[in-house]
Amino acid sequence: MSQPRDYSMTGDDGRAAVARGLADAQWYQTPVARKRLKELMQRSDGPAIRDTVLWLGLMVAFATAAIALWPSWWCVPFFAAYGVLYGSASDSRWHEAGHGTAFKTRWMNTAVYQIACFMIVRNPTTWRWSHTRHHSDTIIVGRDPEIVGMRPPKLGSIALYFFGVFDLPRGLRTMVRHALGRISADEASYTPESEHRKVFRDARIWTVLYIAIVAACVVRDSWLPALLVGLPRMYGAWHHVLTGLTQHCGLDEDVTDHRLNSRTVYMNPVSRFIYWNMNYHLEHHMYPLVPFHHLRELHDEIKHDLPPAIPSIAAAYRQFVPVMFAQRTDPSVCIHPQLPAPRLADGTLGA
Amino acid sequence: MSTWTDMGAAGDIEQEDVVGVEIGGRAYAIYRSLDDVYYATDGLCTHQQVRLCEGLVMGHIIECPKHNGRFDYTTGEGRGVPIRENLRTYPAKVVDGRVLVDLG
Ligand code: FES
Numbered sequence: 001m002s003q004p005r006d007y008s009m010t011g012d013d014g015r016a017a018v019a020r021g022l023a024d025a026q027w028y029q030t031p032v033a034r035k036r037l038k039e040l041m042q043r044s045d046g047p048a049i050r051d052t053v054l055w056l057g058l059m060v061a062f063a064t065a066a067i068a069l070w071p072s073w074w075c076v077p078f079f080a081a082y083g084v085l086y087g088s089a090s091d092s093r094w095h096e097a098g099h100g101t102a103f104k105t106r107w108m109n110t111a112v113y114q115i116a117c118f119m120i121v122r123n124p125t126t127w128r129w130s131h132t133r134h135h136s137d138t139i140i141v142g143r144d145p146e147i148v149g150m151r152p153p154k155l156g157s158i159a160l161y162f163f164g165v166f167d168l169p170r171g172l173r174t175m176v177r178h179a180l181g182r183i184s185a186d187e188a189s190y191t192p193e194s195e196h197r198k199v200f201r202d203a204r205i206w207t208v209l210y211i212a213i214v215a216a217c218v219v220r221d222s223w224l225p226a227l228l229v230g231l232p233r234m235y236g237a238w239h240h241v242l243t244g245l246t247q248h249c250g251l252d253e254d255v256t257d258h259r260l261n262s263r264t265v266y267m268n269p270v271s272r273f274i275y276w277n278m279n280y281h282l283e284h285h286m287y288p289l290v291p292f293h294h295l296r297e298l299h300d301e302i303k304h305d306l307p308p309a310i311p312s313i314a315a316a317y318r319q320f321v322p323v324m325f326a327q328r329t330d331p332s333v334c335i336h337p338q339l340p341a342p343r344l345a346d347g348t349l350g351a
Numbered sequence: 352m353s354t355w356t357d358m359g360a361a362g363d364i365e366q367e368d369v370v371g372v373e374i375g376g377r378a379y380a381i382y383r384s385l386d387d388v389y390y391a392t393d394g395l396c397t398h399q400q401v402r403l404c405e406g407l408v409m410g411h412i413i414e415c416p417k418h419n420g421r422f423d424y425t426t427g428e429g430r431g432v433p434i435r436e437n438l439r440t441y442p443a444k445v446v447d448g449r450v451l452v453d454l455g
Contacts (some may be wrong), residue, residue: 038407043407100419132418288419
């Protein structure tokens with residue numbers, strides 16, 4: 001049985017990854033003709049404006065209905081729907097707007113990014129830098145701060161992620177720490193010092209906002225304000241965890257080919273709306289400049305060179321859950337996707 | 352002292368696009384703007400040495416293919432995170448249909 005690994009950003013595995021050339025490495029990319037890639041990378045505001053109006057509009061509608069029906073049980077389905085849009089759709093909006101690819105217009109990305117960060121309780125600055133590292137060193141142990149399926153996996157904790165049991169308290173604790181002007185060693189390893197001032201400033205603004213929510217609950221003697229702001233990060237988190245776990249769980253660590261550590265899963269249109277097409281996750285990692293609304297086309301363009309896409313969310317769980325159970329006793333167990341034979345320049349299959 | 356170096360045919364670069372050229376083991380990026388002006392910069396992103404010629408040109412901005420870092424390729428100025436160092440630029444001109452760049 002192999003030794004447990006050190007997933008912190010300041011430990012031995014991180015140093016070993018640097019020594020082995022796994023940090024900031026050259027990654028495999030399926031070739032795409034420049035002309036076609038340029039088409040796929042083109043930005044436009046239309047799809048993201050449509051989806052954002054729908055996203056925020058539905059939130060207002062569900063919240064209005066929930067407030068009107070509060071405190072009867074009839075408000076529950078409306079809070080449930082509102083919660084998913086708040087606590088799950090904010091994850092994909094954080095992600096896409098953070099890349100700056102969702103909208104063509106820069107300020108729109110920034111605005112949605114800030115709103116989504118607040119909802120998902122992720123500091124806009126530290127999380128931007130952690131995600132930059134996630135793209136440089138995807139699932140490289142000791143380098144990637146966004147690894148969820150650490151081995152051996154703590155399956156009980158992962159199950160509780162579905163209810164935001166750890167994420168919200170951790171997010172709030174981190175916010176308070178930042179508001180007090182403190183940054184952790186892990187955060188400091190990927191967030192340049194020149195950015196720390198922004199980290200603290202945003203955390204202080206958020207702290208005031210969260211104190212206002214708590215005060216509103218106390219003054220009104222009601223949970224309603226917190227059910228609208230803050231708690232949806234718990235009761236609405238399940239969908240972003242459901243989809244997010246399919247990205248890398250059970251796949252290999254310390255490889256420099258996204259085909260071996262990332263997964264593409266076909267999903268229903270509702271999940272794709274909430275998840276903003278991040279089910280094409282392998283494609284996103286290979287070509288991060290391609291906006292969410294072109295990922296399906298990118299998938300069609302390069303799927304001949306990728307492992308077969310997983311046909312559904314359920315099929316993805318059937319693939320990685322047993323592997324994660326096995327990793328509890330043998331962390332070296334993982335999924336090795338079957339890679340297609342490489343094609344020669346004339347399009348025929350290589351040996 | 353100027354040393355104008357031939358970087359290739361001007362017509363080989365599409366409008367609002369970039370190509371990569373390697374000279375003496377060093378990478379350069381050559382841009383053609385929408386108004387048909389040519390520019391040259393170092394070919395690797397100052398963040399993590401990724402080839403900018405695989406990025407996206409939008410107006411006077413080149414966006415890096417790895418972490419979406421942005422530069423104004425006419426001045427080399429970095430535009431926001433994760434870019435913390437500007438890009439070196441070089442004078443460029445077109446003579447007889449060839450792009451010449453002063454590599455200094
Ligand atoms: S390598 Fe260019 S932005 Fe990171």
